[in-house]
Amino acid sequence: MLPAQHDNRASRTVAILMAAGLTAGVQTVYAQSDSVATSFNGYATLGAAWSDNREADYLANALNREGPGRSRVWDPGLDTRLGFQVSANLTNRLSGVVQVVVERQFDGDFKPELEWANLSYQLSSDVSLRVGRSLLDTFLVSDYRKVSYALPWLRPPTELYKLVSISNSDGLDATFQRRMGNSLLTLSAHYGRNSMDELDGYLKAPNLWGLFPRLELGDLTIKGSYTSYKLVYSEVDELWKAFQAFGAVGDEVVNRYRPSKRRSVFTALAFNYDPGEWFLMGEWGRSNMHSDFGSRSGWYLSAGQRLGQWSPYLTFARAQGGHNAVNGLDPASLPAGVRETAQALNGILLSTQDSLAPRQQTISVGSRWDFAPGFSAKLQLDFVRPADDSSGTFINLKNPRDPGRTRLLSATVDMVF
Secondary structure, three states, X not given: OOOOOOOOHHHXXXXXXHHHOOHHHHHHHHOOOOOOEEEEEEEEEEEEEEEOOOOOEEOOOOOOOOOEEOOEOEEOOOOOEEEEEEEEEOOOOEEEEEEEEEEEOOOOOEEEEEEEEEEEEEOOOOEEEEEEEEEOOOOOOHHHOXXXXXXXXXXXXXXXXXXXXXXXXXXXXXEXXXXXXXXXXXXXXXXXXXXXXXXXXXXXXXXXXXXXXXXXXXXXXXXXXXXXXXXXXXXXXXXXXXXXXXXXXXXXXXXXXXXXXXXXXXXXXXXXXXXXXXXXXXXXXXXXXXXXXXXEEEEEEEEEEOEOOEEEXXXXXXXXXXXXXXXXXXXXXXXXXXXXXXXXXXXXXXXHHHHHOOOEEEEEEEEEEEEEOOEEEEEEEEEEXXXXXXXXXXXXXXXXXXXXXXXXXXXXXXXXX
């Protein structure tokens, strides 16, 4: 069991392994025995979030369509989730893992989804291969981004982590890991795809690949990632079809803006310095869609202190979008009967650009309380300020592109088992 206090590196490592069920950790245990062994573990978060904004809903995940604010003052579904995992070693080199997560989906209902389902084969002490559905190691805490217990904050900073909401991929990856003195070098490469059905259609990343280096030097961890992908979103495809109905001028607009015609690239850099009694961490990421939508980026800097069972923290996060002027159809050059439609499509194009490249900053202050082994409680207050003429990370706005400043109060109880 975990001790109530968690201000040393050994107990923190155990906490993360318990919470996330990391495949690398499982493989280390399995290599000690030739017999088949199965382990079960899981995690859960029960949360509620309150917003003082009655003009828009706050979103922490781009794959949701509601949150606290305009739709409801208190939202129990923003952070609540439940995860189960089964891990098994089939031989001393071959292991498998299946993880199912129950959380709020695109249609607003809580449903189970297969998060991981893969087989891993240890080729040598340094190299392993994995096939199936596995995590997409895009960010610093990708291994356990859904496991609130393993996080220093209540949730990962939205300004950055909302840029890539896809957390897994069906495919193949290879990992090289080498320990050198007190340092550990990990290099991973992945090729795969992601596809999910949504309320209004589908979201697909049919052809993605990435490179993910990580270097651990004592108390310091440095992480990088490079991911190339194509996104195909049926809801936005309907917009392109509407523009194409205008003929050649509409085709020109589509060719300039449709990201799915080109490969998007996401690049990220991160560090975490954690000597035990305190931590300082930061992360930056940039997505380039290679279209007239421009680019978008996000970053955060966070620091915290561990004082026995309590761990207060402070985070500053910012999202910056490449805000290009929208150049859609020219209504004046079109017949009078379709000018109003053209103006409406230009408006949708503008709002789509803003949602893809939000501009916003947030100051978060909170604290974690480890009140029992395997349990923690967190309270976090976010001061969210979207930039002028930007919808930020909000949806269901009463006034388009003007959600206003927001105070968001969130509380969770987290556990691992």
